[in-house]
Each structure stands twice: as structure tokens, then as C-alpha cells.
Amino acid sequence: MTRAAATPYEGDGMTERATEQDKYQPTVIEPKWQATWEADGLYKTDMTDESRPKHYFLTMYPYPSGNLHVGHWYAQTPADAAARYLRMRGNNVFFPMGFDAFGLPAENAAIKAARDGDTSVHPASLTRQRMAKMTEQFKQMGAMYDWSRTLATCEPEYYRWNQWFFIKAYERGLAYRKESYVNWDPVDRTVLANEQVIDGRGERSGALVERRLMPQWHFKITDYAEELLDFDGLDWPERVKTMQTNWIGRSEGATVTFASEAGPQLEVFTTRPDTLWGATFMVLAPEHPAVAEVTTDDQRADVDAYVEAAGRMSEIDRQSDTREKTGVFTGGYAVNPVNGKRIPIWVGDYVLVTYGSGAIMAVPAHDERDFAFARKFGLDVIPVVSPAGSEPLDGDSMTEAYTGDGVMINSGPFDGTPTGKGDGAGDGIAKVVAWLEEQGAGERKVTYRLRDWLISRQRYWGTPIPMLYCDQCGIVPEKLDRLPVVLPEDVAFMPTGDSPLNHHESFLNATCPECGGPAKRETDTMDTFMDSSWYWFRYLAPDLDDRPIDETLAKRWTPVDTYTGGIEHAILHLLYSRFFTKVLRDLGLVDHGEPFLRLRNQGMILGSDGEKMSKSRGNVVDPDDLVERYGADAVRAYLMFIGPWDQGGPWNPKAIEGVVRFLHRVWSTFVDPADSDAAVSDEDLADVRRSVHQTLENVTEDFDGFQFNTAVAELMSLQGVLAKAKSKALEATEVWQESRKLFLLMLAPIAPHLAEELWFRSGATASVHLEDWPDVDRSALETDSITLVVQVNGKVRGQVEVPTAASQADIIAAAKQDENVARYLEQGDIKREIVVPGKLVNFVVKA
RNA sequence: GCCGGGAUGGCGGAACGGUAGACGCAGUAGACUCAAAAUCUACCGGGGCAACCCGUGCGGGUUCGAAUCCCGCUCCCGGCACCA
Missing domain, CATH: 3.90.740.10 (Valyl/Leucyl/Isoleucyl-tRNA synthetase, editing domain)
Incomplete structure (x- = not known):
């Protein structure tokens, strides 16, 4: 596959033409490569390819709020870089994306509209519109999502399996209905799980919750309390394990x-x-x-x-x-x-x-x-x-x-x-x-301390609980082959917020699966955390229509190898998912009990005032604006550069410009012709190679450790070295070819569009994203001589250059020659001589 | 109160027990420009003319050598908390 790499010409004068054409124009190259990658199916995972080790890399799917914000970019783009790195390391990486599409905000929007007399707003259409918009925004990230396998939990093809699991759990005694004191949120008009009540207030609404005695559906998570305390074999942050342990109590x-x-x-x-x-x-x-x-x-x-x-x-x-x-x-x-x-x-x-x-x-x-x-x-x-x-x-x-x-x-x-x-x-x-x-x-x-998971919600926009109340037979589960119990969409939203299901006659009145007589349907829907407790299994085969999970694919692809997301889910989603995976295991559907082997959390991006971004504070940064202004690669690289990923931090509108400058310098380093006529010595070449391979070693370590900030910093340094060394003579060498190649390979996970553009411009015929991560050439790191620090009594007093192979005695002798060092040595007798190979010499002197 | 994490320049942050402050932002000076912006170059923790001295929240300790390890504190962030 060969592609034209030139950027479209937009100027009209000759001078302008020459300069314009060779400028870094992210807004031109980014859509071009996104379209090309999509057309080529570059990120479509071959689920059956067993020639490489599989790696299931999952990021927490978002709620379709309608717009991607910087927080989404912060959660997604460094994770994408890590996934891309793993792919380059020879793994068959599956990196899916979908939507956590049920939930209160869309329903509340419909209720609010109904209050204002507008009955045209429906959570279903609203959610679908929002998902379409966000999917387009997601595509601008240049992430390697496999869009051929995606899902939205509000579709019957998905939620019917929530119902299927619910009935299976009911049959096993793991789902039960019990009258108990529950947390009632008077603003959102629903009960809440203990996990959703923070300091006595509803997590979403902030309203003081009331205690009400109500009959409610529960999942018996307490049966698994002991097993949930065991994190053996999980590479998870200590913080999350501690929080779950405290919660279980x-x-x-x-x-x-x-x-x-x-x-x-x-x-x-x-x-x-x-x-x-x-x-x-x-x-x-x-x-x-x-x-x-x-x-x-x-x-x-x-x-x-x-x-x-x-x-x-x-x-x-x-x-x-x-x-x-x-x-x-x-x-x-x-x-x-x-x-x-x-x-x-x-x-x-x-x-x-x-x-x-x-x-x-x-x-x-x-x-x-x-x-x-x-x-x-x-x-x-x-x-x-x-x-x-x-x-x-x-x-x-x-x-x-x-x-x-x-x-x-x-x-x-x-x-x-x-x-x-x-x-x-x-x-x-x-x-x-x-x-x-x-x-x-x-x-x-x-x-x-852990209580059973209260799963009933008195809300419309969720999975109907597939149970019926029959005068003859009592509480009866729906027959599995009559699933899904479809959530009716022809409903009217009440200004009071009361669930429309309570008033939907054809939904309410059903036939009893046992006796065929009249029965009333349960009108409670499931907590949306049910949806997210198994969605990663469904990504593997989202269209499967006779069972929830493709067991062959699940066996090969799960558990998830790397899972990333916000710390706010440390208890809720992550605990429920662990519980549910154990239930699936006990139902014989999967062969393991832990869903996520390696977990990494990103922090939160704050406004430039250090406060949480919010419209009322007016400190919101819109990623669409940033992409238009600086390009997706710049936003990606900046978010990676800002600091340790798990810490988050305030948005700095000036600091992103440093990253933009860096990307422009990368462009000019590899696109603009050299203007130096300086000759290149063998030593210069060895120095360049050493820098390149040293950077490679460091960047590799950084990616392994999710240290994106230092990876970007390393590349910034290397760009500086290459730009300084660049000359007409150097450009003609293989060392320069290799330097460019390795630089672009290291850049590819961070700035995938820029790396791809420069890759093709340097004569490649296939995507940089199909390349393997390079190996460090240890011989390039070797030097003939090395500079050691010389200390006297632990204080630096000089430096000395010695041959790399110098013996300890030679090193000590050379160190004593240093004029300044000698002055300090005269002040007493040398009691000890310490040589740290490759680092330093320390003389312990006593008067 | 219990548990977990943290404190490093003006700012974001680097640093297998081995030259503290990589990289970036901001700043200073210079080059280019009629000028500015952009770009490039140099400087950029504090004190001192200098040699040097001081400096990683505080107080001790271990070590030839501590931001890093140990002990005792202070403050900040997060979780749990009338949980028997």
C-alpha cells in the first residue's frame, strides 16, 4: 500500500507555496490519516490470530453525556498510547470502546422537558444522538479503537442478557427480593445502593437520602465477601485494594x-x-x-x-x-x-x-x-x-x-x-x-460491613427486572426464551418524575410464565452498574444473539489484561465487576473469577484555577477547540506530559504550547533540509547513536511503567540532540536514517498522526503503526571513556575522565590528579577509597 | 481514631542509596526584524567577587554518601468510621 504523503497546497504565491507546503499542519494531516486508517481497517483486531500473544486493553466506557470533555481525553489518549505500545511490542491488542448508555441524566432531561410542556424529548433518541456525536469526537483522538466491536447498553440486544443473568442468579438464590431499610433519594426519586451514598447524600443528586422500608431486589454479594478480600495475582494500585478492603470491612x-x-x-x-x-x-x-x-x-x-x-x-x-x-x-x-x-x-x-x-x-x-x-x-x-x-x-x-x-x-x-x-x-x-x-x-x-447489592431502581431508563407478580404463582421469573422484556419506548414522561412504566398498561399487564394467567410486571429497573459488570465479555461478540458470551473468545481473551479508568470507581464498579465475574464463573460461563489483571488509574484534569472543571466556574476547556487549534497529537502529547498519569492536575493553557512547539520542531528536524555544512566525524555518529539508543531504553521503561510524562520528556531531549547535530553530511548517513526511524517509532504511540505522516515522508510504504517496537543496540551505548564524579567526604570536588575499561587503581590514581581534589586530600589522611563503577569515586579523609 | 498516598525552584514536575532540580512553563539577556510576533542562542534554587556555603515539610538516626532507608513528628489528599 502506497500513499501520497504531500499535504494539499492552499497558498497562491511561489514563496508562500514553498513554505506553506512544508509546515506542520495537524488539521490537514490528522483527518487524512484517520480516514486512511479507517478505510484500511488498521485497528480491527483479528480475534482468531494466535500467532501473537493476545492483550485485552480496556478503558472504562463512558456515559453518553453528549460531548467529550478534557477528562475523556485524559482517560483515553494516554491509555491509547499504552495500548499502541503493547501492540508494537508484538501483542495482538484488542482495544474496544462503547457506551454505558442507560442512566438518569437522559431520563431527567426528558422529565424536565415534560415539565416545560415539551413531550418530544425521549431518553432513547437523546442517548442515541449523543452516542453518534461522541463517536465522531472519539474518532478525532486518533486512538486505535476497534469500532467493529462496540456496544451500547441501552439496546435490547445488550440488556436482554442482563435479564438472562438476573434470572440465572435468581435461580441460584443470588438474586432475591427483600423488604429492608433502603436509601431513598427524594430528588432522583429512586433507591440507591449503599455504595452510591456519600456522607448521607445521593452520589448524583446531592440530596439527603431518607431511610425507607421497601421491598427491593438485591444481589447476594455478601456471599462472596471473603473471596473479594483476596487480591492475589492482581496487579492493582494499593489504594484501590485498600479501599475495597475497608468497604468490605x-x-x-x-x-x-x-x-x-x-x-x-x-x-x-x-x-x-x-x-x-x-x-x-x-x-x-x-x-x-x-x-x-x-x-x-x-x-x-x-x-x-x-x-x-x-x-x-x-x-x-x-x-x-x-x-x-x-x-x-x-x-x-x-x-x-x-x-x-x-x-x-x-x-x-x-x-x-x-x-x-x-x-x-x-x-x-x-x-x-x-x-x-x-x-x-x-x-x-x-x-x-x-x-x-x-x-x-x-x-x-x-x-x-x-x-x-x-x-x-x-x-x-x-x-x-x-x-x-x-x-x-x-x-x-x-x-x-x-x-x-x-x-x-x-x-x-x-x-x-459489606451489605448485599441493592439493584432495584424506581426509574424508567434502565433494564427492566424480568420478574412478574402472579396472584396464583407469586413471584415468577420471565421465561428465558421470552427475553428480552423490552423497555417500551412509547411512554409519556411525568413532570413528577414518576416512572412511566407504572402507567404503561401493555407493559404492566402480562401473562404469568407459569400458569398463563394474568400477572403484573415488575416496574423497577436495574442499577446501571449491572450493565457495566460484564460488558467486556460482550465486546468480544456483541452481535451474538443466542447467548450472552462467546465462550471460545472469552476463554482466549479474558480476563482483561489491562484496565484503566478513574479512581472514583474503586469501590462501585470494580467491586461489582469482581463479584459478577465470580458469579459467571459459578454459573459455568467463564473459567476465571477475576475480571481485570492489571489496573491503572488516571487522575483528574482540573481547570487552570486548580478547581474541578464546571460550567458554573467557567473553567472548562473544550477539547474540540484545542484539536482545531493545536491538533489531536498536541492535545494527546500535552496530556501525557503534564505529570504522572495517576495524579492528574490543573490544565495549563501556556504549557500546551511548549508541547506544540516540540511537535513543530520534530517536523522541522525531519522535513526541513539541513543548512549546516559541518563535517561529521565517527565520534559524532557514535554520540548520535548513543543518544538514540539511550532514549529508546528509557522510553521503553517509561511505557512499561505508564510513565508517559517522562517518555515525552525523553523524546524532547532527543529531538534537541538531533536538531543540534543535524547537518547535510549527517543526513546522508545511515545513522541519521536509523535515528529518524527510531524516533518516529517512539513517537508513534504518543502522536500517531505526526509519526505516520513523517514515516511516509521518509519513504515508507506501510503504516508506522504496523511496525515492531525496536530493540536497544547495547553496543551503541558503549563508550571509550567515561566521566566520573570525584567526591571527598561525600562532597563533589571534581570530575575525571577515564577509559571505560580502567581498573579501580587507575581510576583512583586519575581522581587524585584532579587539582581541586588534591587540595582536599591534603587536609588529612585517606581512610577509605570508594569506587562506584561508572558513577563516582569517593575519598574518605580524616585530619 | 484506623488504613492508604503525598510534601522537591516562581509553577507542572525529574532523579536503580551516588553531581538534586531532567523535560516543560514563566522569567532575563542576546540574535533576526524598521518594530513586534514567531523562531533561534545563552542564562535561569538561595547566598557569595571567588574558593565555596546553604538547600528536597520538621527533628533525630543508619551510611563513605540520604529527596530516596529507619525512628519520631507536622501538614495536605483519599478511603473507612457510634460497624460492636
């Missing part, structure tokens, strides 16, 4: 059953079974099911009022840690199973119904929260742990709980036993747990 301890005098058995979870003998009261969460039963008649009014008040309180108020403890006595008593002691049962909202069993045994002497509660309400404080080597505690006079280890006291058979988990001095906990199990009073238990 594993606690080891024991459950202990307390009998209440009113009847119900009250189970508590404790991480300190070694303090059981110090339990002086119990506290139930206000929502605990046994509250009414243990409450005595004379306390009932108080308890009811307290429970009702707690229910009205917002989550954020209730969880505030500055609040004083509140509670009320139920009048009921329980019996501590280890010592038969009668203890009062209280209700207090510092106990959460969602954690453990919603009830605690309170050991005020050794727990800060229980201590505060006991002091406020005048409850007993009985120390059962004595700090090693100090006076025993006194329950009446202590001013704070003692939470450290020590020796068990007042603890019946365990008096004298050192407390602890077994990793320190004592293992009282293990001993007590063993004893509890023996007595049948309790057992070892691991509790997690």
Missing part, C-alpha cells in the same frame, strides 16, 4: 445468644468475647424486631416514642459522631449466658440494625461507646480486663474505657488468662470462643 469475633425474660433469644456479635463477663446491659437498634416484645408496658410509651423519633431522623443526623448518645430502657431484662447475670435491655440508635445482628452486649469498662452510654444513664461499669503491670481498674472511678489488652479478671473460669487475638501476648479470645462453642452459648463468627 471484615471483623472476626463471635455471636453469643442472650435469653430475654420476655422470651426472644437475642443474638449479639462481638469482637471481644474475652470481655463477655463485663457485659452489664444490652442495646438493641430501634428497628430491631424484638424491641416491642421485650418492652414492658410501663416503658412502652417511652420506647415507642424513641423508636418513632429514630425512624424520622435522617441518616446523616443519626450517624453524626458528635452527637451525644441517646437511648431508652425497655424495662426488659436478659441473662448473660456466661455468668447468669441479669442485665437490662436498652434501645439506642448507636446500634445499627444493618450491622451484625442489630443488637449488642454492652461492656462499658472496655468499649468507649458503651462507656459513654453507661455513664450517661448510670449503668454499671465492671472491669474484666486488668492492664498488665498496673493497678486494677475501678468501675466507679474510671474516666474512660480501657480497650487494650491485659489479664482477664472477674471472668469465672478465665481469671488470669491474658486477653488477645493470639497474635500478641495472649489468646483469650480464641479460648473464650472455644469454651462458648463447647457450652453451646455462642460460636466463632466473621461479620462484614
